[in-house]
Each structure stands twice: as C-alpha cells, then as structure tokens.
Amino acid sequence: MARMSERAILPQRITVLSGGVGGARFLQGLQRLIQRTTATSQITVIANTGDDIWMHGLKVCPDLDTVMYTLGDGIDTDRGWGRKGETWHAKEELAAYGVQPDWFGLGDRDLATHLVRTQMLDAGYSLTDVTHALCRRWQPGVKLLPMTDDRVETHVVITDPDDGQDKAAHFQEYWIKHQAKVPAKAVVMIGADQAKPTQSVLEAISEADLILLPPSNPVVSVGAILAVPGIRDALLATKAPVAGISGIINGDHVRGMAKQLLEVISVECSAAGVAELYGARSRGGLLDAWLIDSSDSAAVNRISDAGIACQAVPLWMTDPDATADMCQAAIDLAHRNA
Amino acid sequence: MARMSERAILPQRITVLSGGVGGARFLQGLQRLIQRTTATSQITVIANTGDDIWMHGLKVCPDLDTVMYTLGDGIDTDRGWGRKGETWHAKEELAAYGVQPDWFGLGDRDLATHLVRTQMLDAGYSLTDVTHALCRRWQPGVKLLPMTDDRVETHVVITDPDDGQDKAAHFQEYWIKHQAKVPAKAVVMIGADQAKPTQSVLEAISEADLILLPPSNPVVSVGAILAVPGIRDALLATKAPVAGISGIINGDHVRGMAKQLLEVISVECSAAGVAELYGARSRGGLLDAWLIDSSDSAAVNRISDAGIACQAVPLWMTDPDATADMCQAAIDLAHRNA
Numbered sequence: 001m002a003r004m005s006e007r008a009i010l011p012q013r014i015t016v017l018s019g020g021v022g023g024a025r026f027l028q029g030l031q032r033l034i035q036r037t038t039a040t041s042q043i044t045v046i047a048n049t050g051d052d053i054w055m056h057g058l059k060v061c062p063d064l065d066t067v068m069y070t071l072g073d074g075i076d077t078d079r080g081w082g083r084k085g086e087t088w089h090a091k092e093e094l095a096a097y098g099v100q101p102d103w104f105g106l107g108d109r110d111l112a113t114h115l116v117r118t119q120m121l122d123a124g125y126s127l128t129d130v131t132h133a134l135c136r137r138w139q140p141g142v143k144l145l146p147m148t149d150d151r152v153e154t155h156v157v158i159t160d161p162d163d164g165q166d167k168a169a170h171f172q173e174y175w176i177k178h179q180a181k182v183p184a185k186a187v188v189m190i191g192a193d194q195a196k197p198t199q200s201v202l203e204a205i206s207e208a209d210l211i212l213l214p215p216s217n218p219v220v221s222v223g224a225i226l227a228v229p230g231i232r233d234a235l236l237a238t239k240a241p242v243a244g245i246s247g248i249i250n251g252d253h254v255r256g257m258a259k260q261l262l263e264v265i266s267v268e269c270s271a272a273g274v275a276e277l278y279g280a281r282s283r284g285g286l287l288d289a290w291l292i293d294s295s296d297s298a299a300v301n302r303i304s305d306a307g308i309a310c311q312a313v314p315l316w317m318t319d320p321d322a323t324a325d326m327c328q329a330a331i332d333l334a335h336r337n338a
Numbered sequence: 339m340a341r342m343s344e345r346a347i348l349p350q351r352i353t354v355l356s357g358g359v360g361g362a363r364f365l366q367g368l369q370r371l372i373q374r375t376t377a378t379s380q381i382t383v384i385a386n387t388g389d390d391i392w393m394h395g396l397k398v399c400p401d402l403d404t405v406m407y408t409l410g411d412g413i414d415t416d417r418g419w420g421r422k423g424e425t426w427h428a429k430e431e432l433a434a435y436g437v438q439p440d441w442f443g444l445g446d447r448d449l450a451t452h453l454v455r456t457q458m459l460d461a462g463y464s465l466t467d468v469t470h471a472l473c474r475r476w477q478p479g480v481k482l483l484p485m486t487d488d489r490v491e492t493h494v495v496i497t498d499p500d501d502g503q504d505k506a507a508h509f510q511e512y513w514i515k516h517q518a519k520v521p522a523k524a525v526v527m528i529g530a531d532q533a534k535p536t537q538s539v540l541e542a543i544s545e546a547d548l549i550l551l552p553p554s555n556p557v558v559s560v561g562a563i564l565a566v567p568g569i570r571d572a573l574l575a576t577k578a579p580v581a582g583i584s585g586i587i588n589g590d591h592v593r594g595m596a597k598q599l600l601e602v603i604s605v606e607c608s609a610a611g612v613a614e615l616y617g618a619r620s621r622g623g624l625l626d627a628w629l630i631d632s633s634d635s636a637a638v639n640r641i642s643d644a645g646i647a648c649q650a651v652p653l654w655m656t657d658p659d660a661t662a663d664m665c666q667a668a669i670d671l672a673h674r675n676a
Contacts, residue, residue: 090453
C-alpha cells in the first residue's frame with residue numbers, strides 16, 4: 001500500500017539545484033525513489049558551476065562531473081568524487097615539471113573528460129551543449145544543466161597563510177589546498193553579476209512540478225546558483241512548490257565546509273539558520289517546505305513560525321534507499337503544503 | 339692509445355639534425371663517445387617538428403619528446419618512444435567518449451608534457467622557449483632546438499582505405515593509424531614554405547665545428563628539417579664538415595617507413611640512393627662524408643664517385659658503445675675529408 005500511495009504523489013517534472021557530492025548522493029536517492037515507485041518522473045539538475053576552474057589549460061567542472069560520474073556509475077564511491085579505478089600519473093609528472101597548482105586532484109581518467117570538454121568549448125560549443133555531449137556516454141538518467149554558460153567563479157577572501165596577506169582565493173584553493181582551515185572573510189561569486197542563466201535552466205524552473213534543494217552547501221553550491229541573476233526570480237515565479245533538505249545536522253555540516261562559510265556570511269550554522277537564509281516563500285523567500293534531521297526536531301516550531309512547512313526525519317544519506325525515503329518525505333511535505 | 343687519438347679529434351661544437359627514435363639512439367651513442375673520451379664537446383640538436391600534431395587540443399611534439407625522454411632517462415626503452423612506467427587511462431577514456439582520433443598513443447605521463455607545452459604556447463612562449471623549459475626537468479645533456487617555431491606539418495597523400503579517396507593525411511595518421519601500409523603518392527610539408535628557422539637553429543649550423551646527420555628518416559625527419567627555408571642554405575654555407583650515417587642497411591630501413599617514402603619521392607632505397615639524395619657538398623649538395631653499413635660495402639665506390647667520402651662500418655645501434663664507435667667513425671671520416 002505504501003508503494004501505491006508513493007506513486008500517486010510523485011511529481012512528473014522534478015528540478016534539483018545541486019552541488020557536488022551531497023547533491024549527487026541525493027539524486028541517487030531520488031532516482032531510487034522513482035524506480036521503486038515505478039513512476040515516470042523526469043529529473044532535471046541545475047548544477048553549480050561556481051566551483052569550475054581552469055587547471056593546466058583545461059576546463060574542470062567538479063560539480064557537473066561529480067553528478068555525471070555518480071549517476072553514470074563512474075564515480076569513486078569511497079572518495080565521493082573523481083573516477084573509480086583512477087590513477088594519478090599525469091599529476092605526478094606535472095609536479096615533476098614543477099608547475100602550479102600542484103594540489104588539485106587531476107586524475108588520468110578524469111583528464112579525458114576535461115580534454116573533451118575543453119576542446120568542445122574551444123570549438124565554440126556552450127557548456128550546456130558540452131555537458132549534454134559528455135552525458136551521452138554516462139547516461140546519468142537526468143537532464144544535467146550547468147547553472148549558466150557564462151564564467152562564474154566562487155572566490156573566498158582569505159588570509160593567505162604563506163604571506164599573511166588577504167587575497168581572493170578560488171574556491172578550489174580554499175577548499176582543496178587549504179582544506180577550509182584558513183580564516184575566511186567573504187565569499188564572492190566573480191562574474192556572477194554578468195552571468196545569465198540559460199534558457200534551459202529558466203524552463204527547468206518555470207515548467208517544473210517540484211523544485212528540490214538537496215542538502216548541498218547553501219553558500220557556495222545552492223548559493224552560487226542563486227547568485228546568477230534571474231534564477232532567484234524564476235524560483236519565486238514558478239508555480240512548482242520548492243522543498244529543501246537541510247545539509248546541516250545538529251549544528252554542523254555532514255560533509256564539506258558549510259559551517260565555515262555560513263559563519264562568513266553571518267548565518268547561524270543550524271537547520272533553522274539555513275531555512276531562514278533561504279526564507280519562506282510566503283514572505284518573499286524560496287521555501288515552501290524544509291526537511292530537517294530528527295536530531296534537530298526541536299527546531300520544527302521555529303522554522304514553521306518562519307512560514308516554512310517543516311518536518312524532522314532521518315537525513316543521513318547512508319544508502320540510496322534511506323535517501324529515497326528522505327526524498328519521499330520532502331515531496332510529501334511539499335505537496336501537503338503547496 | 340685508441341682513447342687518446344679519439345680525444346684529439348672530437349670537435350667542440352657538434353650539431354645534429356635529428357628525427358625521433360633513431361636520432362635519439364644516435365645521440366645516446368654520441369654522448370657515450372664524448373663521455374668515454376672525456377671530451378668537452380657540446381651537442382646541439384635540431385629536431386624535426388614536422389611530425390608535431392594537435393591531439394585533443396594539446397600540442398604533441400613526438401621527435402622533440404623522444405630525444406628529451408631518451409637522453410633524460412624517461413623513455414620506455416622497449417618501445418623506443420613514450421614514457422617508461424606509462425599508463426593509458428586517459429586514452430581509454432577518450433575512446434569511451436568516442437572522440438577521434440583514437441589511434442594515437444597518448445600516455446598518461448606523456449600527457450603532462452603536452453599540457454605544460456600547450457599552456458606555455460597559449461601564454462605566448464615560442465616552441466623553442468617551451469622546449470628549453472621542459473628540458474630543465476629532463477636535463478638531456480644537449481641543447482635541444484625545434485627546427486622552427488612555426489607550424490609545419492608533414493602530410494602524406496594516401497588513398498584512404500576507408501573510402502578509396504585520395505587525401506592528405508597527417509604523417510601520424512599515415513604512420514600510426516595506417517602503419518605506412520596504405521599506398522602513398524606524395525609527401526607534403528604543409529606550412530614549410532611560410533616557416534622560418536629560428537636564430538638559434540641558424541647559429542647552431544653556422545657556428546658548429548661538425549654537423550651530423552644521424553640515421554634518421556631522410557624524407558620525413560631530416561627531409562622536413564631541410565624543407566624549412568634557410569636551413570639548407572645555412573648547411574651549404576657553414577664551414578663545418580657535414581657527415582651523415584645511412585639509416586638504410588642492405589636496401590631497407592632499420593626501423594620506420596623510409597623504404598615506402600623513398601619510393602614516393604622516387605629515390606632508390608639504398609645507402610647509395612640516400613647519399614645521392616643528400617648530394618655531395620663539392621657538387622652543391624650537403625654531404626662531405628657518408629657512413630654506410632659493412633654489408634653495403636660494395637656501394638663505397640659509387641658513393642665516392644658521387645663526390646662523397648664514404649666508409650663502410652657496422653651501423654647497427656645495438657647499444658650506446660656500438661653507436662659511439664659508429665659516431666667516432668663518422669667524425670674521423672669527416673675530418674679526414676674536410
């Protein structure tokens with residue numbers, strides 16, 4: 001009986017605003033839910049490209065690739081990023097040549113993706129077209145869209161431990177090289193003010209039956225997507241309900257560096273704090289519904305009082321089935337309060 | 339006593355016009371000769387870049403790299419090209435993406451060289467500068483110069499086995515994809531007419547005490563170098579004697595596809611045929627001296643009659659010491675007849 005009721009309420013067109021590892025695992029759960037309910041729902045993913053970086057002359061799109069590899073069964077499941085069966089010989093040799101940066105995890109298999117992408121971009125294709133072409137191989141089972149075809153790069157203003165000077169470091173430098181352990185003062189989406197969402201992105205929002213914000217980083221993943229002018233307005237305008245899942249559990253991120261970056265933007269690192277950052281739709285914000293972890297159930301009233309339908313359920317994405325249950329709860333909550 | 343006499347006649351500045359595998363092995367022998375005679379000779383290598391190719395957006399310079407890796411102890415000695423300890427994961431993945439060409443041997447370690455080179459070229463450095471930078475790592479013990487900083491690409495007009503049509507195929511396609519087994523009609527050095535030798539190349543010829551033509555391919559290796567306007571004139575003008583070593587032994591190439599390509603340009607595939615192709619210096623050609631294999635000793639008179647000092651000695655480069663003996667013979671022959 002549970003399965004039948006699940007089927008009845010799965011929306012047809014689901015659009016997800018995703019970062020990398022957390023978003024990809026969330027999407028695996030959503031696909032599992034669709035599969036086990038034998039629904040015909042179609043998923044469109046609007047992926048963060050603010051983490052993108054030019055590395056040794058190649059265009060690297062970590063979040064697009066993490067989603068593509070994860071859903072296409074090419075991911076290293078232990079690391080959560082990069083290719084399974086990966087080797088690091090090109091990286092070793094680049095280091096032997098003494099070229100910088102030497103801290104980025106550029107695997108030999110992964111390199112092929114960046115070579116194909118870079119060559120297609122050089123030939124004049126858009127990142128949207130390139131991503132579509134790469135996905136023909138990986139068949140991720142979702143329509144995967146970069147948030148924009150324009151260059152947007154998330155930078156974090158840090159005090160460089162090497163020289164004590166403040167500088168705007170590319171997000172990858174902050175996260176991979178410094179492991180988010182250096183003091184951060186600001187987050188800046190360079191190029192965002194000049195960027196435009198693609199028509200595909202705008203349609204994925206306006207034509208959706210449901211929008212989901214997975215437990216991705218609210219500052220540099222979902223936050224970067226929202227920084228592209230026009231995307232927030234499209235979310236405010238769509239008829240689809242918007243439901244989010246907290247990536248903060250018990251006052252800390254599950255993975256990544258959201259805690260540090262929420263502090264930079266002066267937002268309380270809690271399930272409620274992030275809900276209030278996104279804001280209630282009824283009050284000019286984004287969220288109709290917000291799922292928090294069972295351990296944070298004390299925050300349900302605060303979030304509800306902020307105008308956002310809230311429920312506490314287990315949020316640990318321990319496996320696709322657990323994640324599917326979480327997705328079902330988010331969908332149910334959104335539909336009950338749409 | 340032999341060692342002392344060797345030392346007495348080693349020239350100080352030796353310039354070698356080199357192709358890939360054969361040229362690199364020749365250079366190993368020349369270095370061995372210098373080492374065992376404790377001479378202070380300096381070697382400058384003018385390397386063929388007509389084999390260069392853009393591959394998946396990266397600039398690949400097979401002959402420069404073969405010389406650099408061989409003399410820098412990075413070569414796969416079994417294959418004779420590419421890096422030792424090489425893996426092929428990026429190549430596997432490129433094939434999985436279905437991108438062409440899929441027949442080129444692009445190793446993971448090798449890729450790093452092409453990434454560094456391409457990025458430096460994109461930044462505006464000349465190929466000469468880039469090669470110098472790459473050699474800082476490899477320390478090949480020679481001054482390694484591309485024949486030109488301009489783009490020259492050797493093409494072979496073939497009848498394409500896929501569609502029966504004639505087409506100008508890049509040399510790499512002819513050699514690697516078709517293994518020089520398809521009918522060839524012409525060899526064309528595309529861009530050569532517009533190319534210029536660098537000042538470093540011209541000086542390496544004009545200031546040399548000896549010029550050596552190793553047993554590299556006379557059509558597409560040494561031939562491509564000679565196709566750059568100005569290089570042949572510089573060789574004609576230099577005071578240094580010019581000695582060559584036949585890459586043809588007993589009517590066939592030792593390695594490669596010289597036999598096929600000599601046929602294309604209607605030159606007899608023999609030690610004497612190649613000597614006559616280069617021509618005698620005294621008669622407007624390039625050679626003062628020409629070393630042929632012992633098995634071809636019957637051709638000594640014919641070559642001498644053509645105005646080129648000729649001697650038959652063992653030419654098989656079985657190891658660096660055998661090759662050093664061969665180099666010594668070439669140097670001796672050149673000096674006796676300078």
